[in-house]
Amino acid sequence: MASLQNRPGQGRRRASHSMESVVTEAVALLDEAGEPALTFRALAQRLGGGVASIYWYVANKDELLDLATDHVIGSILADIERLPSSDDPVDDLRAMALTLFDAIVDRPWLGAYFMRNTDAQSNSLRLYEKLGRETLRLDLTAQQRFHAVSAVIGVVVGSAVDLGQEPPQEVLDGHVDRDQFLGRAAQAWRELDPQDFPFVHEIVDEFDGHDDADQFRSALELTLAGLRLQAGA
Amino acid sequence: MASLQNRPGQGRRRASHSMESVVTEAVALLDEAGEPALTFRALAQRLGGGVASIYWYVANKDELLDLATDHVIGSILADIERLPSSDDPVDDLRAMALTLFDAIVDRPWLGAYFMRNTDAQSNSLRLYEKLGRETLRLDLTAQQRFHAVSAVIGVVVGSAVDLGQEPPQEVLDGHVDRDQFLGRAAQAWRELDPQDFPFVHEIVDEFDGHDDADQFRSALELTLAGLRLQAGA
DNA sequence: GGCTACGATAGAACAACGTTCGATGCGATG
DNA sequence: CATCGCATCGAACGTTGTTCTATCGTAGCC
Numbered sequence: 001m002a003s004l005q006n007r008p009g010q011g012r013r014r015a016s017h018s019m020e021s022v023v024t025e026a027v028a029l030l031d032e033a034g035e036p037a038l039t040f041r042a043l044a045q046r047l048g049g050g051v052a053s054i055y056w057y058v059a060n061k062d063e064l065l066d067l068a069t070d071h072v073i074g075s076i077l078a079d080i081e082r083l084p085s086s087d088d089p090v091d092d093l094r095a096m097a098l099t100l101f102d103a104i105v106d107r108p109w110l111g112a113y114f115m116r117n118t119d120a121q122s123n124s125l126r127l128y129e130k131l132g133r134e135t136l137r138l139d140l141t142a143q144q145r146f147h148a149v150s151a152v153i154g155v156v157v158g159s160a161v162d163l164g165q166e167p168p169q170e171v172l173d174g175h176v177d178r179d180q181f182l183g184r185a186a187q188a189w190r191e192l193d194p195q196d197f198p199f200v201h202e203i204v205d206e207f208d209g210h211d212d213a214d215q216f217r218s219a220l221e222l223t224l225a226g227l228r229l230q231a232g233a
Numbered sequence: 234m235a236s237l238q239n240r241p242g243q244g245r246r247r248a249s250h251s252m253e254s255v256v257t258e259a260v261a262l263l264d265e266a267g268e269p270a271l272t273f274r275a276l277a278q279r280l281g282g283g284v285a286s287i288y289w290y291v292a293n294k295d296e297l298l299d300l301a302t303d304h305v306i307g308s309i310l311a312d313i314e315r316l317p318s319s320d321d322p323v324d325d326l327r328a329m330a331l332t333l334f335d336a337i338v339d340r341p342w343l344g345a346y347f348m349r350n351t352d353a354q355s356n357s358l359r360l361y362e363k364l365g366r367e368t369l370r371l372d373l374t375a376q377q378r379f380h381a382v383s384a385v386i387g388v389v390v391g392s393a394v395d396l397g398q399e400p401p402q403e404v405l406d407g408h409v410d411r412d413q414f415l416g417r418a419a420q421a422w423r424e425l426d427p428q429d430f431p432f433v434h435e436i437v438d439e440f441d442g443h444d445d446a447d448q449f450r451s452a453l454e455l456t457l458a459g460l461r462l463q464a465g466a
Numbered sequence: 467g468g469c470t471a472c473g474a475t476a477g478a479a480c481a482a483c484g485t486t487c488g489a490t491g492c493g494a495t496g
Numbered sequence: 497c498a499t500c501g502c503a504t505c506g507a508a509c510g511t512t513g514t515t516c517t518a519t520c521g522t523a524g525c526c
Contacts, residue, residue: 014491014504040484050505052486061484116398119421125433132432146436146443147451154452157394158387165349188352199365200358203379210379218380219387222459229458247475247520273513283476285515294513 015049022047022057026068034109034166038064066120069113073123076103080130089137090224090231096131097152101216104160111160115153128153138231148230151223159216179209248282255280255290259301267342267399271297299353302346306356309336313363322370323457323464329364330385334449337393344393348386361386371464381463384456392449412442 044051118125135145186208277284351358368378419441
């Protein structure tokens, strides 16, 4: 598949890409400014070629996103396979989920496309298998194992979606940082009637300046605790 | 705010909308065919008016989506407030989460915009409060309560995102129904090497023809079990 | 009753996007 | 040297969100 490297002779007339370079640059664009930044025109400019050329490698933008997603999941999978294995499958499951979460923190756009299509995303399937294998070490029915992995992935995706929300323009512009933004929302909450919103008042200090990672870890811990209970350990 | 109703006299020259009608029709479009169906032109045609008129009511599409989301969350909130209250806060939390899930099954597009912006979505905040109030009846710290509600919402959103994925074209066209589609994916999984994918083989029969609601209920149950444990009950 | 101010409407235009078309370059093969 | 097919690209198309500008129609005033 398009193995020849660049050999522009002289006067850069035509560009010659490769599947690799297309996907890599696509990921780079996504990393820089999320999904809106990945346009065929921006990608073509980066590759030093024409817009239509990209369509020789991918059928459409959806496929491009699938390939980009699968590509980075490949490296996440490598991270996860590098993790030490313990004698407690739940501990291992937690470690994997945390690794996954960290990767999504670095690439918030991942959340939206994660696990969308295990056909086109073969690394997703491998990741799914890797997580699931831990449940084989637990005393569960097949259905419980299926649901357990779905639940863990659900927790990750649920947190990832939060992370993936494009922050408001002022934060992107750098005029306001995340803590200020959170603080401003918290302040609005504090001004609500405590009679009508007792819970919001109870937790507003926790919300103000909270850490997304803590939030994720807690949610994961609840699920894992439930899983441990289910496995009767 | 634009209270006058239509009174076209004769010869429908100009249309007169209202905030209500704009949001209602926007929701109708979303319900019919998801986010891609909600375009300003389609909405204008439905309202019998011009495209630019809509901008008198909303600043941009994001705001329109926020309003539409908040509108339907309002009716979900009403459903939830109609639920009977028991003496077990965890049971009540489960009932609320299930009601929420059912609503998202009916409106898969909701998943993507749910809880995106509690400023513009005041019903989201009320829903958040409603869920959180149950945790006030549990023996938890403020931080645990904050995390507990986030976790429950995370489970819902995690499942909702799955549901929200636009099914492939052939399913939308009605050429292939969901079970056939699932079955085909399952078949592909069955053809994988069992040595490389023991877990996938273990659960492929569960995956084939599985019910999303079951999957959600199981994930929720794990989180709630963990929560009960945490509350020491 | 005319006049005005303003709330509300709308058509046309713009820029950006995904996608398609047709033509063209270029290296390998005969 | 001619041919073939992989790979490339500029230009164009249709659709989208959004803005500009012009206009209508009614409530309120002199």
